Amino acid sequence: MRVSCLMTYGLLILAGGLSLGPLVWMLSGSFKTQAELMQPGLGRLIPAEPTTANYARLFAQVPFLTYLVNTAFVASAAALLTTLVSALGGYALAKYRFRGRAAVSTLVLGTMLLPGVVLLAPLLRVTLALGLIDSFWGLVLPGAASGFGVLIMRQYLAAVPDALLDSGRLDGAGEGRIFWSIVLPLVRPIVSALLIFTFLGAWNAYLWPMIVLRDEANYTLTVAVTNVVAALHQQEYGVALGGTLVSIAPIIVLFLALQREFIAGLTLGAVKQ
Amino acid sequence: MRRAWRGAPASAAWWFLAPFLALFATFTVYPLAYSVYLALRQSVGPGVDVYVGGDNFARLLRDEVFWESLGRTAYFAAGSILGQLPLALGLALLVNQRRLRLRGLWRTMLFLPVLVGAAFIAVGFRLVFGVQDGVLNQLLGRLGVPALDWLRDPDVVLNTLVLTGVWMFTGFNMVYFLAGLQGIPQELYEAAAIDGAGAWQRFCAVTLPGIWPIAAFLITASTIGSFGLFDLPWVLTDRGGPGRASTTVMVYLYERGFLAGDIGYAAAMGWLVTLVLLVIALVQLRVTRARAD
Numbered sequence: 001m002r003v004s005c006l007m008t009y010g011l012l013i014l015a016g017g018l019s020l021g022p023l024v025w026m027l028s029g030s031f032k033t034q035a036e037l038m039q040p041g042l043g044r045l046i047p048a049e050p051t052t053a054n055y056a057r058l059f060a061q062v063p064f065l066t067y068l069v070n071t072a073f074v075a076s077a078a079a080l081l082t083t084l085v086s087a088l089g090g091y092a093l094a095k096y097r098f099r100g101r102a103a104v105s106t107l108v109l110g111t112m113l114l115p116g117v118v119l120l121a122p123l124l125r126v127t128l129a130l131g132l133i134d135s136f137w138g139l140v141l142p143g144a145a146s147g148f149g150v151l152i153m154r155q156y157l158a159a160v161p162d163a164l165l166d167s168g169r170l171d172g173a174g175e176g177r178i179f180w181s182i183v184l185p186l187v188r189p190i191v192s193a194l195l196i197f198t199f200l201g202a203w204n205a206y207l208w209p210m211i212v213l214r215d216e217a218n219y220t221l222t223v224a225v226t227n228v229v230a231a232l233h234q235q236e237y238g239v240a241l242g243g244t245l246v247s248i249a250p251i252i253v254l255f256l257a258l259q260r261e262f263i264a265g266l267t268l269g270a271v272k273q
Numbered sequence: 274m275r276r277a278w279r280g281a282p283a284s285a286a287w288w289f290l291a292p293f294l295a296l297f298a299t300f301t302v303y304p305l306a307y308s309v310y311l312a313l314r315q316s317v318g319p320g321v322d323v324y325v326g327g328d329n330f331a332r333l334l335r336d337e338v339f340w341e342s343l344g345r346t347a348y349f350a351a352g353s354i355l356g357q358l359p360l361a362l363g364l365a366l367l368v369n370q371r372r373l374r375l376r377g378l379w380r381t382m383l384f385l386p387v388l389v390g391a392a393f394i395a396v397g398f399r400l401v402f403g404v405q406d407g408v409l410n411q412l413l414g415r416l417g418v419p420a421l422d423w424l425r426d427p428d429v430v431l432n433t434l435v436l437t438g439v440w441m442f443t444g445f446n447m448v449y450f451l452a453g454l455q456g457i458p459q460e461l462y463e464a465a466a467i468d469g470a471g472a473w474q475r476f477c478a479v480t481l482p483g484i485w486p487i488a489a490f491l492i493t494a495s496t497i498g499s500f501g502l503f504d505l506p507w508v509l510t511d512r513g514g515p516g517r518a519s520t521t522v523m524v525y526l527y528e529r530g531f532l533a534g535d536i537g538y539a540a541a542m543g544w545l546v547t548l549v550l551l552v553i554a555l556v557q558l559r560v561t562r563a564r565a566d
Contacts, residue, residue: 008367015364016382019444023385025408026397042411089293096286104290111301115550116501117526118543121536122304122311130299145296175285204390206504207523211531222392226508229396237400244397251388259381266387267448 023248030054030241037237054238055246058229064243066217067224071203072250074139074220078202079195081144086194087187090153091179095165105154112147124211138212139202139220149194152268156190157183189264196258196265203251221247311540322537329541338517339542342525343549345431349521350499352435353442354492360439361446361491362484368447369454380451383444391441395508398437399424402509427518430510434519437505446491453487454480489561493554500550503527522546 024045029037031054032047058064092098093105123142132138160183168178184191206222213219216228229243255262312329314322333339368379386394401408402423410420423433457479465475503523506513513520513528520528522542530539 008370008373012364012367012379015367016379019383019386019440022397022401022440023389025401029400040411042408085292085296088289092286092289096283096289098283098286101286104294107302108297111305113551114305115497115547117523117546118308118540119301119304120526121530121539121543122307123300124531125307125311125536126300126304141296142300145293145300147297147301150293175282175288179289200388204392206390206392206508207527222390222504225396226392240396241400244393247393248389252385255385255388256381259377262388263384263448266445267452 026241027245030238030245032238034236034238054236054242057236057239058242058246062224062228062243063217064224064229064246067219067221068246068250070136070218071220071222071247074136074209075199075202077136077140078143079199081140082146082149082198083191083194085144086146086149086153087157087184087191088179089150090155091157091183093150093154094157095160095162095183105151108147108150112151120207120211127212133212134214134218135212136218139205139209142208143198143202146198148268149198152194153187153190156187160186189261192258192261193265193268196254196261197268200251200262200266308540308543311537312544314537316535316537319534325537329538330545332538333541333545338520339522339525339545341517342520342522343546345519346500346502346521346523348431349434349438349502350496352432353438353499354495356435356439357443357446357495358488358491361443362450362488364443364447365450365454366480369451380448383447385444386441387445389441391504392508394437394441395505398509402433424510425515427515430515430519433510434502434505437509442495446495449487449491450484453484457483485561489557492561493557496553496557497550500546 028045028047029043031050031052032043033049033051033053036043036048093101127133127138127142130138132141164182164186165178168182173181204222205220206226209220209223210226213223216224219228225240225243225247229240311322313324313326315325315329316322364383367373368376368383373379403410407423409423414420421429423429461479461483462475465479470478501523502521506519506521506524507527510519513524526539526542526546529542530536
């Protein structure tokens with residue numbers, strides 16, 4: 001029993017170490033001088049001469065703060081809009097009986113089975129035609145009508161008792177008011193899960209922002225870190241590591257503060273099982 | 274004036290649905306239809322295209338680069354499933370032990386990589402896999418494993434991507450398995466123990482059937498996710514390189530449609546990939562269903 005107990009913790013420490021190791025190594029590397037980074041060998045965990053020069057260069061030579069703000073704006077807008085649109089649509093499908101309800105549900109479900117590969121080419125043309133190229137709305141709007149989001153919200157909102165809505169109606173509350181003041185507060189967990197799911201997806205999105213954004217001043221972090229930072233500092237690894245870490249840090253801080261919501265948000269897919 | 278309640282007014286439903294429907298029509302339904310139209314056309318100049326019928330599809334069927342990219346994508350999908358799922362299940366079993374201390378800490382540590390976007394990971398991991406003496410080679414060297422050129426050896430790069438995927442997603446799969454394990458009633462284990470089943474027998478008779486639906490879901494989800502693989506080969510192994518050694522279908526589609534401007538060809542490719550994926554998913558569903566019965 002003791003042996004197996006030791007083995008459990010041994011394996012968990014090993015797995016945890018492998019999981020965090022690369023991030024810790026990147027963190028340590030971002031405080032090293034280029035000379036120390038280039039030395040062969042594993043290097044030290046604590047840099048020999050810790051320096052913040054990489055971070056200083058990151059913000060001085062590249063408009064990195066702009067990229068951070070761009071990304072925070074895009075991710076927040078995407079999260080809020082997608083969640084609101086999904087909640088409204090899911091509510092209609094869950095709580096009202098109307099002609100066309102089944103048709104809408106079937107259409108949404110049908111398109112969800114199609115992989116994103118199919119949409120990429122025509123979506124660019126549509127985005128161009130609407131004048132959304134090189135704009136943040138070109139990143140936010142195409143994803144805002146999320147079939148996944150609507151179906152998830154429908155599933156959760158269906159559990160809200162009809163009697164509650166009826167008593168609201170008897171008290172003279174309008175339909176919008178019932179949704180906003182009675183229904184939404186009841187499903188706060190799924191709302192925050194969907195907010196986080198969308199926020200994280202938009203923060204980390206790469207291919208679509210790379211296609212849509214043209215002007216460097218509009219870049220989000222993924223595009224900036226892979227293009228601008230990597231190009232300017234091809235030989236300055238510390239700066240690239242610093243840029244990566246500053247990009248990841250806000251997400252990790254959010255995660256540590258809201259762990260339960262994060263795990264719920266990222267495992268939303270299992271809900272339908 | 275307060276009027277008597279007459280049930281939920283159906284007209285309100287359309288108001289609630291309106292924002293979704295407007296966006297959905299613009300950015301999903303219309304592009305899907307447009308994609309069929311595009312797939313039958315070919316770009317002959319900037320912004321000019323002509324109807325070519327099924328020509329794009331005929332070209333695709335003969336396009337070796339496309340089929341090779343598809344093969345690499347399938348290799349990545351298979352490698353990801355075989356690499357991530359058993360490991361994730363093993364870790365879930367460890368973390369799920371009843372008397373485990375610091376459960377939350379272990380779960381957090383293992384889950385953390387999921388948060389980091391693939392593009393960021395790729396930039397950081399370029400240095401981990403490194404040139405000649407990257408950290409990974411140094412570590413493996415201490416264990417007596419010979420150094421590999423993780424990013425530039427055509428025979429190795431796909432495995433580099435699989436390995437990075439394992440680092441990124443094992444903790445994510447583990448959380449799913451944990452949820453599955455917690456859904457298995459404890460009485461089943463007790464009953465099996467009373468029947469004299471050993472640990473291995475209990476695992477086969479109780480645990481595996483209990484988590485099989487989750488495993489089936491993860492297999493399908495990993496396959497679909499793998500077919501969208503773009504960030505890692507584009508950034509980590511430098512635009513699907515060396516040569517075409519890590520060019521996945523998504524990288525090839527992007528190259529042809531967005532860099533070379535042959536958007537009709539890219540649309541056709543999208544549809545063909547969807548068809549392949551549909552067949553794979555149906556086969557998987559068959560197999561996993563049969564297994565469950």
